[in-house]
Amino acid sequence: MSFRIPALQISVPVWYFTITGVLWGVIGIGLSLGLFFGDPRAPILTKWLSLVFIAWYWLDRFLFVKTDYVRGSTPAAIGTTLLGIIVIFWVLLRPGAKTYFKETS
Numbered sequence: 001m002s003f004r005i006p007a008l009q010i011s012v013p014v015w016y017f018t019i020t021g022v023l024w025g026v027i028g029i030g031l032s033l034g035l036f037f038g039d040p041r042a043p044i045l046t047k048w049l050s051l052v053f054i055a056w057y058w059l060d061r062f063l064f065v066k067t068d069y070v071r072g073s074t075p076a077a078i079g080t081t082l083l084g085i086i087v088i089f090w091v092l093l094r095p096g097a098k099t100y101f102k103e104t105s
Helices: 014-036 042-064 068-092 095-100
Strands: none
Touching: 014 042, 042 068
């Protein structure tokens, strides 16, 4: 029995993880603060950037990740993606959210 992590077969450079992690982390923190403090731009930015994130996630998944685990977990990933986008749009389109963000449309 070994307590060592097995070597991973990575098809992208290590800096790719750092750059994308920092980029999406900064975007997420910015959107979270905008949503928390009621910035009127936050709901539309959240909707659009969630769609951009989903597109990036699936492109990244299909182009760079080539493991049996990914192939086996694709149905769960599709379900989670759909559920997540439905929840985001449902919450932000509720009348209470529109009032909170002072939207009139």
